[in-house]
Amino acid sequence: MDEPVALLPLDALHRELGGRMVAFAGYAMPIQYDGIIAEHNWTRASAGLFDVSHMGQLTLPLDADVALEAVLPGDITGLREGCLRYSMLLNPSGGILDDLMVTRRSGDLYLVVNGATKTADITHLALNGLTVSHREDLALLALQGPKAVDALERLVPGVASLSFMRAGAFEFAGVPLWISRSGYTGEDGFEISISASAVEPLARALLAEPEVKPVGLGARDSLRLEAGLPLYGHDLTPDINPVEANLAFAISKRRKTEGGFPGAATILDQLFNGASRKRVGLRIEGRQPVREGADVVVDGAAVGQVTSGGFGPALGAPIAMAYVPVALAADGTALHVEVRGRLLAATVVPMPFFPKSYVRQPLAKAGAAQ
Amino acid sequence: MTLYFTTDHEWVSVEGDAGTVGVTDYAQGQLGDVVFVEIPATGTTVTKGTAAAVVESVKAASDVFSPVSGTVTEANAALTEDPALVNTAPETGGWFFKLTLSDVSELDALMDEAAYKTFVASL
Incomplete structure (x- = not known):
């Protein structure tokens, strides 16, 4: 160290x-x-x-919900007490500064942000008029x-x-x-x-x-x-927006209509007309893992990059996340990844690689809660 | 058969000019679960102190440096099927490759088992 x-x-x-x-x-x-x-x-x-x-645990006053919506694309004013929302702090271009969880509690808004970015997040929130208590x-x-x-x-x-x-x-x-x-x-x-x-x-x-x-x-x-979950600093960076990151689900319905978040023009345009690149999952043929930084290669040309890669122990196979042009992002697309001068065959596959097992509310109850 | 060790935690067992190369138990402990090993093909020329093989754990890829110079005579095919042999039997069944040494005097600069044990204890 x-x-x-x-x-x-x-x-x-x-x-x-x-x-x-x-x-x-x-x-x-x-x-x-x-x-x-x-x-x-x-x-x-x-x-x-x-x-x-x-990880950073931050609290904000409940009435900061409106101001918070100016720095992220989630519906916070409509978030009900005791509910969490996954969201992202965005820069003016719509690039991702951090991903985070926001919870509305009875007395405050509770945020959990990444450890490596928490100091920058607090500064960013302060610059946007949000007074944060770092717990x-x-x-x-x-x-x-x-x-x-x-x-x-x-x-x-x-x-x-x-x-x-x-x-x-x-x-x-x-x-x-x-x-x-x-x-x-x-x-x-x-x-x-x-x-x-x-x-x-x-x-x-x-x-x-x-x-x-x-x-x-x-x-x-x-x-x-x-689980197909992106890691900030690797799969998510200030140069990548939520649509490219395949995290459009985190742009709340009302915000898609109203906009008003950083980079909204770009993000909403890409949401409806498509982005030029997209985060995808890759299964790698054979047993050799590919790592962050490896080039995705098609017809001898580097067309994208691996942002996370390793061995999936429950799958017993190497898996990776990469950014590729949308034309190459469809499930089943055959690509290659270059590792130490050799090309390994890879296939675009749906994520999660391993099925999630969340305990969700029954649909009827969830519907009633909206 | 004499065992020699490097400060990079490789071992080479030598008889005449024939050597077998692997990584030490200490090295496998530091690497963690090994999931893939890339070994030089038979006939490859390797040079002392330069990367000759790659060992991949769940987390990361690491170079394995050849302790001596020479020509590879056999790669351990068992590691292709069961890379975890590096964890379970690093100094026996988990060997990486065999080679013909080109300069046995290179061995003089390596540690014997006692010196390597002292070295590891100091880490």
């Missing part, structure tokens, strides 16, 4: 658990404990506990996997009643928790915000549940890749 790094509230616990610590987003973070593949598969089969306390007093845990609900319900009764992208206030041993049914692995699961000073007993209690093992950054990356 060459850069000076900050320590997570659970630093000592990670080391006690045998975590291999690396510098990430300015923090010493566990990249793995037992091994990335074992942790990945455990999360897909049971429940993995991730320390994501490096550095809070830790954030993610419990992900099909058995996450069993383990957490035992410790925090009531969480099982939350559905995907819903959140609420709970308690553990007298300590207040803010829990959402969300995550970034493609699995069912929860994200738990808790005072940093009280996070260790909760983490130990979760790890004592038979379903739960600690999982590091390495498996977090392979899980989100299999």
Whole structure:
């Protein structure tokens, strides 16, 4: 670790658990404990506990919703209490400055932003007249996997009643928790915000549940890749807009009509008339992984670039995300990816690579809530 | 048969001018789960200290440097089917390639097992 790094509230616990610590987003973070593949598969089969306390937890006053809509394309004024919305901070060209979650709570708007971008996000929000409270007093845990609900319900009764992208206030041993049914692995699961000073007993209690093992950054990356979820700084950058990133779902219906977000003219034009390039999923023939930065090649010419790539442990095959011209973005398109001077055959495939298993509200109930 | 080690965590086992190259147990632990290995084909000329093979873990690709110069006589075909042999048997079944050494005096600069153990303990 060459850069000076900050320590997570659970630093000592990670080391006690045998975590291999690396510098990430300015923090010493566990990249793995037992091994990335074992942790990945455990999360897909049971429940993995991730320390994501490096992420920025921000609060804004409720009446900041209108001003917040000026920096992102989501419907925040129409967001109901206890609901989460995935959105993106955009620059004036419509390029993505960060992706984030916004939740309306009874007393504030609660934002979770990426660790590596949180300082820039706070500055950007301030420049746009938004006064943000950076809740550095809070830790954030993610419990992900099909058995996450069993383990957490035992410790925090009531969480099982939350559905995907819903959140609420709970308690553990007298300590207040803010829990959402969300995550970034493609699995069912929860994200738990808790005072940093009280996070260790909760983490130990979760790890004592038979379903739960600690999982590091390495498996977090392979899980989100299999789930087709883009990673900021890699698959999303200030040079890429939400339409190109295939994240148009995050542009709320009202905002598509009204506009009024940064880069709206460009983004809405591309939304209706098509963008020139698009983020796609690639299956790579054979076993050799392709990595970020590899060229996508057609007829000897580089036409695009891989932005995330690796081995999908649950699939047992190499997978990647890449940006390619729309003419080459259709499922089934055959391409090549160049790795160390050799061309590997690849096919555009739908994402997620691995099916998501979110616990959504029944349709009737969700309809009633709109 | 004599074992030699590099500071880059490769090993070469030598008998006469015939060598077998692999990575050490320490190296495989640092790499994590190996999912693919690219090995030089038979007949390839490799040079001491330069990249001769590539080992890919879930996270990243890493070069494997040849501990000695020579000509590759056999690539370990078992690694194509089961790259995880690098994790489970790094210093036996997970060898990378065999070669004919072109200059056995290059071995003089490498560490023996005891020196390598001391080196790893210092990391």
